[in-house]
Amino acid sequence: MEFLNALFTAAFDNNIVFVQMVGMVSVIVLALRPQDSVRFGLALWAASAVSGIVGWPIYYLLLQPWGLDYLAPMAYLLVSATCVFLVGAVATARKPLEERRGAMAMCTIVALNACTLAVPLSNAAAGCEFPVGVGTAVGAGLGAFIAVVLFAGVRNRINESQVPAVLRGLPISLVTASIMCLAFFGVSGALSGLFV
Amino acid sequence: MALNSYIAAERQKRLEALLGTPTFLVVAGALPGLAVANNLEQGFAIGAVTAVAIVAMALLVPVINGFTNWITRIPVALVVSAAVVGVCQVAVYVADPAISEALGMYLPLVATNALVMTFVAKSTFAVSPAKSTLATAVFAAVCALAALTFVGLANGILSAGEIFGLTAYEIAETPIAVFGKPAGSLLLLALVAVFTQSLEGGLFKAPEAASDGGEE
Structure with missing residues (x-):
């Protein structure tokens, strides 16, 4: 139950993109077409979950007992980037060159996304148990996936509308993101405590 | 189904049009610190750390490229970037522990x-007449600092009615206090983006001809 509670809290109440405002640059740049956003969202979900799950034992079993908390960001970035590139290389080992290049480009974008660092950092700051940490990691990834897909869908609709010239491009994307932040703020609290 | 080459080319063109503008540099530099730019001091602190980190990585990435290959480049660059920000974090803690506590996990982020800003400065955009990665990075750093400081100042005024430590009037209970939330910070950044875009035609390269309707 703690796992499910943490998962839904991280995905909706404390959404990593539109409530905590982490990783928003990638979302705004890459959520152009809904089809691309699903692929990117899934990659981000996997990377966030893996970085959170791997980051918990690194902090609580290695860094904290030895008083090396200040090394946490470096350790998280190194481990998560290594995992992301390793998985990408293994998954595309027998694929054509073009597909491997595309996968490596996606791995670079995912490794540079702030979500992969924010998830283990927030787990470390919260001082949670492992099941809660796993739930938070998976939930944060799910929240990022939902945020990316929803934003791409809304943006696709905006592309079909008449937007004033002064707002075209990044300004309207930021206004859209602002309204989506308000929407997530409105549903916060609806799912917390559901599985207690 | 394989991605149609025309769709891929069109997507790439849209991305280049989005990334190759000063507005993107301003927005991308300021976005990560937006959540904690709740008052002038915090906005300036996170803006300063962002500016120092961008310039430091613009200087260090060419050195890192010299002794890494394509698979180790990103992890090494990330660790170096985290080390630079760690030093900045200590500096902020020494300057004001309360602000360091308030900035929390957003400092390491x-x-x-x-690193993203350095790659953008290197690959897609160079500010005329400098036309170098370092000059573009310095421009991005200054813009990020200015944008975050402005957003922090505006958030402080609109959410708590405070300006330079003085409380003008209590507006925290009024609807305008939403500007203290992330949604309001994004609206303020959109205002900054509108301002930067309006300058683009005059000071920087002319934007693409506007199409009829739509986002482009």
Whole structure:
């Protein structure tokens, strides 16, 4: 139950993109077409979950007992980037060159996304148990996936509308993101405590 | 189904049009610190750390490229970026522990953004007449600092009615206090983006001819 509670809290109440405002640059740049956003969202979900799950034992079993908390960001970035590139290389080992290049480009974008660092950092700051940490990691990834897909869908609709010239491009994307932040703020609290 | 080459080319063109503008540099530099730019001091602190990190990584990435290959480049660059931001974090803690506590996990997150900004400065955009990665990075750093400081100042005024430590009047209970939330910070950044875009035609390269309707 703690796992499910943490998962839904991280995905909706404390959404990593539109409530905590982490990783928003990638979302705004890459959520152009809904089809691309699903692929990117899934990659981000996997990377966030893996970085959170791997980051918990690194902090609580290695860094904290030895008083090396200040090394946490470096350790998280190194481990998560290594995992992301390793998985990408293994998954595309027998694929054509073009597909491997595309996968490596996606791995670079995912490794540079702030979500992969924010998830283990927030787990470390919260001082949670492992099941809660796993739930938070998976939930944060799910929240990022939902945020990316929803934003791409809304943006696709905006592309079909008449937007004033002064707002075209990044300004309207930021206004859209602002309204989506308000929407997530409105549903916060609806799912917390559901599985207690 | 394989991605149609025309769709891929069109997507790439849209991305280049989005990334190759000063507005993107301003927005991308300021976005990660937006959540904690709740008052002038915090906005300036996170802006300063972002600026230092961007310039430091613009200087260090060419050195890192010299002794890494394509698979180790990103992890090494990320660790170096995290180290630079760690030093900045200590500096902020020494300057004001309360602000360091308030900035929380958003300080280390500047590490990833600094690297992203360096790659953007290197690959897609160079400010005329400098036309170098370092000059573009310095421009991005200054813009990020200015944008975050402005957003922090505006948030402080609109959410708590405070300006330079003085409380003008209590507006925290009024609807305008939403500007203290992330949604309002994004609206303020959109205002900054509108301002930067309006300058683009005059000071920087002319934007693409506007199409009829739509986002482009």
